[in-house]
Amino acid sequence: MPSPETREFSVEARQAPSPAVKEFIHKVVNRVHFFPDRHDIELELAAHIEDSMLFLQEEGGLSQEEAEKAALERMGDAVEIGIALNRQHNPVLGYIWYFSRIIAVLLCIIVIFQSVPMLLVSGWTILFDHPIRDIPKESIVRHVKPNELIKLDSRRIRITDVIQTEDGDLHVLYSSYNLSFSGLHGWSSSGLGIFKDEDGETYFNGGGRSSAGIYSRARRSLDNFPFEKEKLIIEWDYAGRYYKVEIPLGEVVNNG
Amino acid sequence: MARLKKTIRNLLLIAVLLFLFMKLNGLYFSPVEALHTSERDLHYGPSEIIHSFDHGKSRYFLTRYQDMISCSPIDRFLGVFWRYGTGHGIENKKERPLFTSYRSKEEEWLIYGIRNDPSIVRVEIEVKNAEGETEIYTSDTFYEDMFYIMWEGENDSDVLFSEIFVGLKAYDDKGTVVYDSDFPI
Numbered sequence: 001m002p003s004p005e006t007r008e009f010s011v012e013a014r015q016a017p018s019p020a021v022k023e024f025i026h027k028v029v030n031r032v033h034f035f036p037d038r039h040d041i042e043l044e045l046a047a048h049i050e051d052s053m054l055f056l057q058e059e060g061g062l063s064q065e066e067a068e069k070a071a072l073e074r075m076g077d078a079v080e081i082g083i084a085l086n087r088q089h090n091p092v093l094g095y096i097w098y099f100s101r102i103i104a105v106l107l108c109i110i111v112i113f114q115s116v117p118m119l120l121v122s123g124w125t126i127l128f129d130h131p132i133r134d135i136p137k138e139s140i141v142r143h144v145k146p147n148e149l150i151k152l153d154s155r156r157i158r159i160t161d162v163i164q165t166e167d168g169d170l171h172v173l174y175s176s177y178n179l180s181f182s183g184l185h186g187w188s189s190s191g192l193g194i195f196k197d198e199d200g201e202t203y204f205n206g207g208g209r210s211s212a213g214i215y216s217r218a219r220r221s222l223d224n225f226p227f228e229k230e231k232l233i234i235e236w237d238y239a240g241r242y243y244k245v246e247i248p249l250g251e252v253v254n255n256g
Numbered sequence: 257m258a259r260l261k262k263t264i265r266n267l268l269l270i271a272v273l274l275f276l277f278m279k280l281n282g283l284y285f286s287p288v289e290a291l292h293t294s295e296r297d298l299h300y301g302p303s304e305i306i307h308s309f310d311h312g313k314s315r316y317f318l319t320r321y322q323d324m325i326s327c328s329p330i331d332r333f334l335g336v337f338w339r340y341g342t343g344h345g346i347e348n349k350k351e352r353p354l355f356t357s358y359r360s361k362e363e364e365w366l367i368y369g370i371r372n373d374p375s376i377v378r379v380e381i382e383v384k385n386a387e388g389e390t391e392i393y394t395s396d397t398f399y400e401d402m403f404y405i406m407w408e409g410e411n412d413s414d415v416l417f418s419e420i421f422v423g424l425k426a427y428d429d430k431g432t433v434v435y436d437s438d439f440p441i
Contacts, residue, residue, distance in 0.1 A: 097259050100266035107273035114280045153296045180297060181279045239300045239345075240322060 017046045018068060024049070024078050031082025034094035041085060049075065122213035129211050131173050131219035132161060139165040141227070146247045152236065154179040157192065162232055162247055169206070170225035170232065170249075177215045193236035193243070195222055197229040227252045282340030287315045287330040290338040294328070295321075298344050307399035311364065311406060318368060318402045323348050327368035327404060329361060348372070353435040354379065354426045358417050365420070368404040375428040376435065382422035385409055390422055 017025065025045045029038045052071035056062045062070060075081065142164040150157040161173040174192065195203045203222040210218035225232075232247045277283070284290040288305065295301030303319035303326060310316075314329040315338070324345030331339040348355045348370055356369030367381055378396040385391050386409065395405045409420065426435035 093259055093263060097263040097266065100263055100270060104266045104269045104273065107270060107277055111273050111276045111280065115276065118280070153299055155297075155299070178297065180293060236299075239324070241299050 017049070020068060020072065021046065021049050024072050024075065027078035028082040028085065031079060032086045032089055033091040034086075034089045034098075036098050037089045037094060041089070045075075118213055121211070122215045125211040125213055125215060125217055129217060131171075131209065131217055132163070134209075134219060135163055135165060135171055139167070141166050141252050142249050144247065144250050146245070148245050148247070150236075150243055150245060152241060152243065159234070159245065159247070162249060164225060164227070164249065164252070168224045168227065170203075170222045172220045172222070172232070172234070173217070174220075175215065175217045181214070192218075192220055193234050195220075196233040196235060197226070198231040198233065199229075201229075278337065281333075281337075283333055283337035284340070285337065287317075287332075287338040290330045290340050291317050291319075291328055294330075294341045295344070297340075300324075300344050303345065306402050309404075312362075314361070316366070316404070318399055318404060319345070320370075320400075320402070321345055323350070325355070325357070325368070325370050325402060327357075327359065327366060329359075354424070354437075356424065360417065363408045364406060365409055365417070366404060366406045367424075368402065371398060371401045371403070371426065373426070373434055374401070376426040377429045378427045379403055379405065380425045380427070381405055382424070383407070383409065383420045384422060385420075 025042050028045060029041050032038055032041060049068075049071050052074060053064070053067040056067040056070050057064065060067070060070075140163055142162075144162050146159050146162060148159045150159070155176060155178045157174055157176040159172060159174045161171075163171045163173070165171070172192065172195070197203070203225060205224075206220065206222040208218060208220040210216055230249055232249055234243075234245045234247070236243045282290075282294075284293065287308075291305075292302045295303060301319075301321045303317075303321035303324075305317050305319050307318040308315055311329075313332045315332070316327055316329050319326050319328065324347050326345035328341045328344070330341040333339045346357050350372050353373035354369060354371050354376060356367055358365065358367045360366065365383070369379075371379075377398075378394060380392055380394045382390055382392050391407070391409075393405045393407045395403050397403060422438070424435070424437045425433050428434050
């Protein structure tokens with residue numbers, strides 16, 4: 001009996017089956033309800049009958065017509081063979097296997113197509129895109145590395161560097177990712193909160209940038225942060241979420 | 257047996273790929289899960305769902321969280337999924353008898369809000385249609401003081417709510433105007 005697995009046959013080397021053989025094979029495969037296997041079964045049955053015919057012709061000295069008739073008789077009842085093959089080629093399992101293969105391939109193509117750009121962007125960010133490179137080294141007058149980890153819902157923010165440059169701008173550098181993978185579809189909050197100094201003065205003006213992807217690095221720059229201030233306070237107080245990070249800024253060096 | 261093993265392998269692979277596909281596209285099997293996930297990612301909520309209704313391919317959720325309200329649409333996608341939405345609220349200004357906000361999507365306009373004055377039983381909004389004619393839409397249904405009015409109209413990126421808004425009125429059960437605003441929200 002042919003197995004459910006695909007087998008290769010050298011079809012070209014074999015003759016086309018006669019109408020009687022075709023009819024026999026047709027009766028068999030008609031009982032097989034898993035259509036995708038029918039072609040393989042047809043090929044295997046045809047090969048089997050032909051082998052049997054050749055054997056009968058060579059060993060038994062029968063003519064082609066006699067050998068064909070005898071070979072078909074040896075095969076047995078076509079309907080019974082078909083029923084047995086249908087049990088072996090279970091259509092329920094067969095169709096689940098068949099469509100699961102198609103769905104898996106399609107999903108694989110879609111996921112690769114969608115995720116590769118995201119992975120490339122994140123890889124680029126991790127390897128090359130550090131916003132500290134936006135800041136000329138010679139302009140730095142204060143630089144601290146707080147390495148503060150902030151947990152805000154499923155978002156994780158790490159403040160890596162706070163740098164003040166000679167023009168008074170204070171740059172807060174941080175990386176973030178989201179445990180809910182929301183960065184994958186591009187929707188997530190990227191804010192850091194309200195910036196204050198130790199006297200409660202708030203700072204809004206400035207700029208910044210942030211990279212996209214699963215893992216992002218960002219820079220938030222505050223204009224004209226006074227050199228005499230000793231602390232940067234970052235506070236989030238909204239919709240039931242609260243955090244406060246106090247970052248000592250250290251001494252100003254090389255100012256002016 | 258080999259086919260059974262391959263089928264199990266395929267199904268496991270589909271489960272992993274489906275998870276990634278859903279994460280990549282912000283898809284969920286449940287609209288409530290999509291709403292609350294989007295809220296959490298925007299550091300808001302989870303809000304209390306006061307009422308939900310279907311319109312077109314979207315399910316809208318009238319929600320309340322602390323002093324904020326929202327009416328977020330969650331869109332159906334590919335028949336079985338619900339797409340991540342805009343789960344965020346605005347603060348209810350309790351000094352106003354009626355506090356409202358609006359949103360638009362394709363051809364639909366939606367005004368929603370909350371009555372801070374419990375005597376309000378009906379809300380009426382007057383807007384201009386594409387031909388410049390005035391149309392009035394009303395609602396007398398409140399869900400724990402929240403309401404919504406939805407209508408179809410001209411809505412492309414060039415049309416601002418302030419351009420179509422004419423007025424908003426709220427009435428008590430005697431038909432007296434309790435709140436009257438010609439300022440859009």
